[in-house]
Amino acid sequence: MGRDLEELPGAGNEVALTFDAGANSAALASILSTLSTEQVKATFFLTGAWAQANSASVDRILAEGHRLGNHSMSHKAFTELTDAQIAEEIRGAEAAVLAAGGDPRPFFRFPFGERDSRVIATVNRLGYVAVRWSVDTLGWKGTNGGATQETVLRRVVDGLRPGAIVLMHIGSNPEDGTTLDADALPGIIKEIKRAGYRIVTLDRMLAG
Template sequence: MHTTRRTLLAGLAAVALTPGRAAWAATAMPRPPASLMGAVIRRLPTARKVVALTFNAAWDTSGVDAVLTELRRRRLPATFFPTGAFAKARPAAVRAMAAAHGLGNHSYSHPYFDGLSTQERQREILRADTAIRAAAGTEPLPYFRFPYSSTTTDSVADVNDLGYAAIEFTTDTNGYLGPGRGMTVDRVVERVVAALAPGAIIQMHVGSSTGDGTVLDAQALPRIADTVGAAGYEVVDLRDFLVPAGSAPGK
């Protein structure tokens, strides 16, 4: 049987890797269903015309306000995947995300996981959990997104052993590349259109990897929302794909 995230966190208390809220270990929490475990999830297990909007946060906050404002205006859900380092450096941004949306885990320092040991992977994930929890003041989701989408069978197993589902994406908009590397708002939207399918997971970013403050994903979000809706798709919340605490395994 896989060791749960809660059990591992309790066992690692002696080395100061547990979250700040001691009561968490005793709290019943939703968990990923069996359909989200044991593999890298690049599309949600559904035949419905739904898509999930997700945003990584590892750099600056250039697009945070614009993204949150547009999501709020349209009443759309999203899931944000901050790194622990981002959460520690920019807690106000993470709190703003958590006010209306779910927070996943994108590691602490954004390393390639294929080159890490099991213990190093655990430390990255649990340090991030601690930082995200402290910044947001709320319970992070049991969803992990690999830095660079660099996954292996062993690393996915390590993530699952901590109680997380490995949530990747159907397409990355590549908006993070910026105009300097050939991306435009039009091309961002085109990549979303090309990936539309039941259960598609769209990956975007809230920061500027180029450092110039240009966040094409934030600029493209209104058009993405319009395009998804015009194609008959509904934007769904990844929290809807969790199993309530106390449910029988596999449900």
């Protein structure tokens, strides 16, 4: 596709919730519980290293009907890698997720969101659609970084539009241990529904 998609193409009143998993899994139980209660499905971008270290968690994500995506093997900045190294990162993560019982194809998200035309083209040649986001909650910054449960919620509400892709994380902030995305998630889902949107997985891209 030659670009990093920031929204669901051709979407009407649909938005997607996505979670990146590359550090710890501190908030996963809370996030999955909320999604289950609200009967919402999300897309989880896993690094291969995370999938290897958290195979039981991969099982649970899949068992609850969520979608997986590829977030590289070791979360390196792709713009600093050669094409061969990029292929190694993507194929390594793909193999790790497959070994854990899931399949991340065809969705890929760049570590740190760092990309240029070369790395996007390389990812596309490997059979993946590069998926960015239209809203970053910034919950990953933690309270030490100035984020709060309310700012996380407000960023999503203010960024709502047809086809919006929301970026959140399942790990805790390494400095203060906060899990603001998980804390704000019940309110986020309620506000999205109140605004008349339907929450979908990224498979909506394939259907469209």
